[in-house]
Amino acid sequence: MFDHIGLTVRNLERSRRFYAATLAPLGITELVEFEGVVAFGRDRPQLWLAEGTREAAPAVHIAFTAATRMEVDTFHRAAMSAGGTDNGAPGLRPQYHEHYYGAFVLNPDGFNVEAVCHRPD
Numbered sequence: 001m002f003d004h005i006g007l008t009v010r011n012l013e014r015s016r017r018f019y020a021a022t023l024a025p026l027g028i029t030e031l032v033e034f035e036g037v038v039a040f041g042r043d044r045p046q047l048w049l050a051e052g053t054r055e056a057a058p059a060v061h062i063a064f065t066a067a068t069r070m071e072v073d074t075f076h077r078a079a080m081s082a083g084g085t086d087n088g089a090p091g092l093r094p095q096y097h098e099h100y101y102g103a104f105v106l107n108p109d110g111f112n113v114e115a116v117c118h119r120p121d
Contacts, residue, residue: 006061012051
């Protein structure tokens with residue numbers, strides 16, 4: 001059901017140190033870093049931390065696993081019809097990995113909700 005979650009944090013370095021120490025006993029390590037963002041996981045990034053403020057970015061990002069790219073497309077259309085705000089049309093996001101196909105919407109509270117398919121088809 002859930003693919004990954006993202007949190008907006010006030011101080012990325014402080015949060016990075018906290019999660020690195022806290023998650024190490026569980027075998028979870030930092031796997032990804034780029035400007036203003038780090039991600040932790042075991043086999044793939046599943047906890048994403050981004051530095052910002054509530055005004056600058058949604059405080060919560062949650063992604064749901066989609067079995068196919070068509071499901072991602074349908075999710076986006078349904079969310080838009082239900083009153084969501086487009087935050088990233090369906091498409092490939094190669095900055096995450098070669099087959100990452102996702103779509104993003106803001107829910108009525110401004111939280112970033114995503115559907116993602118990791119399959120190559």
